[in-house]
Structure formats: C-alpha cells, structure tokens
Amino acid sequence: MHPVSLHQVGKTYRLGAVDVPALSDITLDIHQGAFTVLSGPSGSGKTTLLNLIGCIDMPDRGKITVAGRQVQSMPDDALSDFRARHIGFIFQNFNLIPVLSARENVEYPLVLAGVAAPERRKRVEALMDAVGLSDRQRNLPAQLSGGQRQRVAIARALATAPPLVLADEPTANLDSHTGAEIIALMRRMQREQDVSFVFSSHDPQVHAAADEIIFIRDGRITGIEGGRA
Amino acid sequence: MNTVSLALRNLLRNRRRSLTTLLAMMVGLVAILLFGGYRSNIIYGTQTGFVQQTGHLQVQRRGYFLDGGDNPTAYGIANYPQLIERIRQDPELAPMLAVVTPTLQLGGIAGNFAAGVSRSVMAIGLIPEDRNRMYQWNDLGVVSYAKPLPLAGAAEDTVIVGTGVARRLNLCALLDAPDCRPGRAHTASDGAALPDDIAALTAVEKASPQPAGENRIEMLAATARGAPNVASLNVIKANNMGIKALDDVYMVMHLAQAQRLIFGTATPQVTAILVQLHHTWQIPAARARLNALLAEHFKEADLEILDFETLNPMYRQTNEFMGSMFSFIALLIGVIVLFTIGNTMSTAVVERTAEIGTLRAMGLRRAGIRRLFVCEALLLGLAGSALGVLCALIIAYAINHSGWSWTPPGYSYAYLILVRVGQDLPLLVGSVLGMLGVTLLSAWWPARRAAKLVIVDALRHA
Numbered sequence: 146m147h148p149v150s151l152h153q154v155g156k157t158y159r160l161g162a163v164d165v166p167a168l169s170d171i172t173l174d175i176h177q178g179a180f181t182v183l184s185g186p187s188g189s190g191k192t193t194l195l196n197l198i199g200c201i202d203m204p205d206r207g208k209i210t211v212a213g214r215q216v217q218s219m220p221d222d223a224l225s226d227f228r229a230r231h232i233g234f235i236f237q238n239f240n241l242i243p244v245l246s247a248r249e250n251v252e253y254p255l256v257l258a259g260v261a262a263p264e265r266r267k268r269v270e271a272l273m274d275a276v277g278l279s280d281r282q283r284n285l286p287a288q289l290s291g292g293q294r295q296r297v298a299i300a301r302a303l304a305t306a307p308p309l310v311l312a313d314e315p316t317a318n319l320d321s322h323t324g325a326e327i328i329a330l331m332r333r334m335q336r337e338q339d340v341s342f343v344f345s346s347h348d349p350q351v352h353a354a355a356d357e358i359i360f361i362r363d364g365r366i367t368g369i370e371g372g373r374a
Numbered sequence: 375m376n377t378v379s380l381a382l383r384n385l386l387r388n389r390r391r392s393l394t395t396l397l398a399m400m401v402g403l404v405a406i407l408l409f410g411g412y413r414s415n416i417i418y419g420t421q422t423g424f425v426q427q428t429g430h431l432q433v434q435r436r437g438y439f440l441d442g443g444d445n446p447t448a449y450g451i452a453n454y455p456q457l458i459e460r461i462r463q464d465p466e467l468a469p470m471l472a473v474v475t476p477t478l479q480l481g482g483i484a485g486n487f488a489a490g491v492s493r494s495v496m497a498i499g500l501i502p503e504d505r506n507r508m509y510q511w512n513d514l515g516v517v518s519y520a521k522p523l524p525l526a527g528a529a530e531d532t533v534i535v536g537t538g539v540a541r542r543l544n545l546c547a548l549l550d551a552p553d554c555r556p557g558r559a560h561t562a563s564d565g566a567a568l569p570d571d572i573a574a575l576t577a578v579e580k581a582s583p584q585p586a587g588e589n590r591i592e593m594l595a596a597t598a599r600g601a602p603n604v605a606s607l608n609v610i611k612a613n614n615m616g617i618k619a620l621d622d623v624y625m626v627m628h629l630a631q632a633q634r635l636i637f638g639t640a641t642p643q644v645t646a647i648l649v650q651l652h653h654t655w656q657i658p659a660a661r662a663r664l665n666a667l668l669a670e671h672f673k674e675a676d677l678e679i680l681d682f683e684t685l686n687p688m689y690r691q692t693n694e695f696m697g698s699m700f701s702f703i704a705l706l707i708g709v710i711v712l713f714t715i716g717n718t719m720s721t722a723v724v725e726r727t728a729e730i731g732t733l734r735a736m737g738l739r740r741a742g743i744r745r746l747f748v749c750e751a752l753l754l755g756l757a758g759s760a761l762g763v764l765c766a767l768i769i770a771y772a773i774n775h776s777g778w779s780w781t782p783p784g785y786s787y788a789y790l791i792l793v794r795v796g797q798d799l800p801l802l803v804g805s806v807l808g809m810l811g812v813t814l815l816s817a818w819w820p821a822r823r824a825a826k827l828v829i830v831d832a833l834r835h836a
C-alpha cells in the first residue's frame with residue numbers, strides 16, 4: 146500500500162475574477178519508505194501539493210488517500226487528530242515554538258498524541274541524540290543556529306514516528322554546507338526510522354540524494370525519475 | 375508543557391505588554407473596590423444610624439407617618455403597654471428582639487421667655503435607658519457616632535436640644551460658641567408677645583424656685599383637649615444633630631414628661647412603638663409575626679408596621695444613588711478593561727499567526743488553540759485580580775488609618791472617611807468574578823479568530 150495516493154487532484158485559487166490553477170489533474174503514488182523530492186520552478190505548485198498531502202489544505206477536485214484514509218471529506222477535528230498521528234512537518238522557516246526549549250519542542254507532538262511522560266522522555270532523549278543536539282536540549286530556539294533549529298525540527302517531525310514526513314524546502318534558509326548536512330541527516334533518519342519522506346526543493350544536491358524525483362510545472366506533473374532507487 | 379505553562383510562558387515572553395495589561399486591570403479593580411468599599415461603608419453607616427435612631431420596625435397608627443407628624447393626640451396608641459408586653463412575650467418574636475420601646479413625638483414652642491426668644495421644636499419623648507441600648511446596636515461593625523443620652527438617670531424635667539435650638543434660645547452655657555452672649559434678646563423675636571393666659575401658665579410653672587446653673591426653658595404645646603399647656607424644662611445638653619435642619623428643631627425629653635404635657639392626667643398614649651431587632655435580615659420574619667399579632671389582638675386599634683427604609687426615605691435614596699454611581703463606574707472600567715485585554719489578545723494572535731498554523735499542522739485542534747488564548751487571558755485576569763485586590767486592601771488600610779474626614783453636604787460635623795473592602799466579601803467576590811468575566815469575554819473573540827485561521831494562510835505568515 147502506498148502511504149499517499151492522489152487521484153485526479155485539482156486545486157484552483159481565485160484571485161478576484163481570475164482563476165489561478167495551482168494544480169491540475171494530479172495522479173500520483175508516493176512509495177513506502179522512499180525519499181521523494183518534488184522539483185519544479187517557483188510557482189509551479191510544490192507547496193500546494195505538499196499542503197494537500199499534509200492534510201492542511203483541501204483539493205477542489207479528486208481524491209487523496211493518506212495512510213489508507215480518504216482525507217478530503219474528514220471533519221476538522223478528525224483531520225487534526227489524523228495529522229497528529231500520521232504526519233510530521235518540517236518547514237522552511239523551522240517554525241519552532243519560541244517559548245519552548247529544544248527538547249520541549251520535540252516533546253510537544255508526543256504530548257498532543259497523548260504519550261505518557263516517561264515514554265516521552267525516552268523518545269525525546271533518543272531523538273535529540275540522533276540529530277546530534279544532546280547538549281543543546283535546554284536552549285530556546287532563539288539561542289540556536291539555523292542548522293540546529295532545523296535539526297530540532299527534524300527530531301520534532303519524527304517524534305511520534307509518523308509514517309509520513311513532509312518538508313517544504315527545508316534547506317532554503319540554510320547555507321549550502323549546512324543544507325547538505327540537513328539533507329544527509331534527513332536521509333539517515335528516513336532510513337533508520339523507515340518513514341516516507343516527501344519534500345520540495347530546487348536544490349540539486351537534494352536531487353542526488355532522492356529515491357524518486359517528481360517534476361512539476363504549472364501545476365502538472367511533467368515527469369517522474371527513479372533517482373537512485 | 376500543558377496549556378497553562380505554555381500560556382504563562384507566552385505572557386512572560388511579552389513582559390511589557392502583559393504588565394501594561396495587568397496594570398490596567400489592577401487600576402480598574404482598585405478603583406471599583408475602593409469606591410465599592412466607600413459605598414458599603416456609607417450604606418452600612420447610614421443603616422446603622424437609622425436603626426439606632428428609629429429601630430428596624432415601628433408600630434404606628436395607620437396614616438400617622440404620612441399625615442400625623444405634628445398631631446400626636448389624633449394618632450395616639452392608647453393601649454401601648456399591653457401591645458409592648460405582647461411583643462416582648464411572643465415566643466417567636468422574643469429571640470429576634472434587641473429593644474422594644476415606646477415613643478411620643480410632639481410639636482411645640484420652646485421659649486426662653488425671660489430672654490424673649492422662642493422657636494418651634496419637634497420634641498421626642500422617649501425612655502432614655504431603652505434608647506441608649508438601641509444606640510449600642512452595631513451588627514454591621516461600623517464606626518458608630520451615637521453617644522448615650524445623658525437623660526438616663528436624670529430628673530424627669532431634663533431635656534436635650536439640638537445646638538441650633540440652644541443657639542436660638544441663647545443657652546450659651548451649653549454651646550461652644552464665642553459669639554453667643556447670654557441674655558441678649560433677639561432684635562426681631564419670631565413670636566408675638568405671649569397672650570396673657572399663657573404668660574400666667576408659665577408663671578405658675580416657674581413659681582418653683584429655679585436652682586442656679588440650670589438652663590431653664592419653657593415648652594408650650596397643645597394638649598389632647600386642645601388647650602395649651604406649658605412645661606418648665608431643664609436643658610442639660612445641646613447636641614449637634616449632624617443635619618442642620620434637624621439640629622434647629624430637635625428636642626429630646628423623658629416620655630413621662632412628654633405624656634404629661636400632652637395628656638395631662640388622662641391615660642397617656644404614644645405615637646409609635648420602636649422595635650429593634652438583632653439583625654436587619656430578620657425584618658421580614660419579624661414583620662410577618664407582628665402583623666399576625668396586631669391582626670389577632672389589636673385589630674380595632676388600626677395599626678400599621680413601617681420598616682426603617684420607609685421611615686427614613688434617605689436610606690433608600692442614598693442606597694440607590696451610591697448603587698447607580700457604582701454601576702456606572704464599574705461599567706466604565708469594565709469597558710476599558712474589555713478593550714485593553716481584547717487588544718492585547720488580538721495583538722498576540724496576529725503576532726503568533728505562523729505559530730498557530732504550525733500547531734494546527736502538528737495536529738492541535740481548533741479548541742486547543744482557543745483554549746491556549748483563553749487560558750492566557752484568564753491567567754492575566756487572575757493575576758490582575760489578585761494584584762488588584764491586594765493593592766485595594768493596602769490602599770484601604772492606608773485610608774482607614776489616615777484619619778481623613780469630610781463633612782457630607784447638609785451635615786454639620788465631619789465623618790471619618792473609611793472604605794470597607796476587606797470586610798465586604800460580596801463586593802470582593804463580585805468584583806473579581808466580574809473582572810474574570812470581562813477577561814473571558816474580551817479573550818473570546820481573538821481566541822475564536824485564532825482557532826478559525828486557515829492553516830496554510832497562517833503558515834505563509836512568516
């Protein structure tokens with residue numbers, strides 16, 4: 146079973162009287178345990194597609210199946226709970242909660258998922274260690290570098306061991322060296338935790354690491370490349 | 375890392391904004407509490423004064439209160455000793471009673487005829503010992519200004535007058551007034567020369583030798599049969615009655631003296647029976663029982679029962695006036711606090727839009743977002759309330775120990791300025807609950823707006 150399947154999905158934005166088709170007729174399967182990259186020029190619809198897969202936006206047409214569930218008709222609370230259990234997010238701007246320390250940021254999704262405190266502590270400990278931030282656990286996000294913040298964000302996205310992690314241009318705000326480290330970390334974590342990673346990027350070094358590359362232009366899939374898989 | 379600690383951290387993160395909001399709430403609450411405390415002090419003080427003077431309930435002949443103020447003979451209660459006995463012996467009433475005492479109010483002309491001066495007075499005939507017990511009533515624990523009547527134990531012809539009366543009658547020895555000269559006749563006396571027969575009456579009354587050092591005056595009143603009667607009285611004290619209009623006509627005498635003046639040798643009557651209860655809240659029960667007693671045993675006497683609020687319309691007026699002022703101030707402050715907190719929360723929502731989007735993407739429900747912001751506001755509200763109450767108590771303590779006083783309009787002596795904040799639990803609880811209510815109300819809309827944000831739009835809000 147594919148973690149994500151899209152069938153003839155379309156999304157159109159209305160700007161005044163003008164219809165802006167952001168996505169048209171997307172039919173797509175994401176492979177289990179793969180490192181999938183969405184590639185395309187600016188405005189091609191990468192973010193829109195990731196938002197639909199992440200169940201934080203709804204399509205105008207078509208069907209989306211995530212982890213075996215049809216999501217486009219789910220009520221808001223059910224969808225929230227679904228996201229909490231099945232999807233991890235990594236953002237371009239890191240989006241850590243500023244009042245929470247690094248470890249608390251990682252712990253937060255576990256609190257949302259209702260995991261008991263001792264279990265949470267173990268899990269956070271392991272993740273902080275895995276992203277190499279054992280010694281910065283008590284720091285607030287403002288006291289961390291961009292790369293460190295994105296490491297915390299990766300640990301946070303993986304905290305509940307979701308089957309699917311989405312990342313929208315996770316390296317766009319980092320220098321190329323740090324970006325490469327983050328890619329390597331994500332790749333390693335993806336293998337270790339056996340999750341499906343989907344993320345968007347213009348970055349060629351990301352393409353090199355991918356199992357599969359989906360090319361997208363003007364809201365349509367223009368090609369899928371097997372990458373190294 | 376629950377909602378409360380998250381809310382608290384967010385508040386601490388914006389220390390300056392939180393403090394400003396807190397300060398607004400504190401100032402608002404302090405203003406409400408101090409004014410509320412001032413109001414309850416005035417209302418309790420007024421109530422205590424009236425209850426000490428008039429009792430909680432009075433039994434009078436029907437219509438006397440409205441029409442009969444200066445006509446004691448037409449509205450006299452003849453069999454009052456039996457009625458009082460009934461009241462005192464009633465098993466249901468007895469435990470509620472503090473004092474039951476008769477009174478006879480009469481109008482007349484007091485004259486220092488030797489000095490050629492006179493003035494009309496309202497005299498109250500009373501039993502001084504009973505009244506002095508009534509003055510001790512202080513169920514509400516206020517500063518009581520009542521002083522015992524020195525008539526208790528004094529001869530039956532002794533009286534007390536208001537300082538206004540004393541001044542008018544040239545009783546300088548009783549006054550602390552440097553401009554009062556004894557024996558000085560007023561240039562324009564307000565009465566014509568006494569008719570001969572009354573002059574003769576006064577002469578008879580004065581025939582007994584007058585002890586030195588006494589301030590003797592004569593009191594002229596109409597008897598039950600319509601004939602004039604005169605009593606020679608010994609003024610032993612001039613009291614400042616507070617309200618000038620009262621001070622100028624006030625006279626207190628022994629009940630027996632008043633009765634002799636009005637009824638002579640006929641059966642003495644009174645105009646009212648004062649009933650003072652232990653607690654004001656006992657009025658309804660006491661009144662119901664009194665009504666039953668009157669209906670059962672004194673039907674033909676045509677009596678009615680009046681409570682102290684009816685007897686003293688000023689009490690209700692004061693109450694309503696202070697109440698409307700309080701409501702106005704509370705409303706004003708409520709609105710200000712509403713907008714202050716509303717503004718603080720709205721700003722917080724706008725600032726944290728991206729964070730809201732992130733939390734929602736991670737799976738926090740709409741209700742969770744709402745709870746987060748409501749919780750923040752509530753924490754602010756609780757802190758503001760706690761600090762406000764604390765501040766108000768400290769200021770109230772300072773005011774109550776400062777000895778500040780003022781002379782209310784129409785009063786002729788000064789009252790201490792006191793605020794009852796700590797002793798007024800309903801005021802404290804009501805104000806704090808009101809403040810928290812306003813807090814919730816003002817946080818509700820921003821919290822709702824935050825919860826309804828479209829996630830992808832919120833996330834774009836970097």
Ligand SMILES: Nc1ncnc2c1ncn2[C@@H]1O[C@H](COP(=O)(O)OP(=O)(O)OP(=O)(O)O)[C@@H](O)[C@H]1O
Nearest residue numbers: 158159160165167186187188189190191192193194
């Ligand atoms: N909220 C919106 N309202 C109107 N149009 C939108 C909205 N969001 C996206 N679009 C339009 O949809 C199209 C796809 O946008 P999207 O953000 O998915 O592109 P992208 O591939 O992520 O671009 P970038 O690489 O610059 O991030 C664009 O034409 C964009 O203008």
Ligand SMILES: [Mg+2]
Nearest residue numbers: 191192193313
């Ligand atoms: Mg994008």
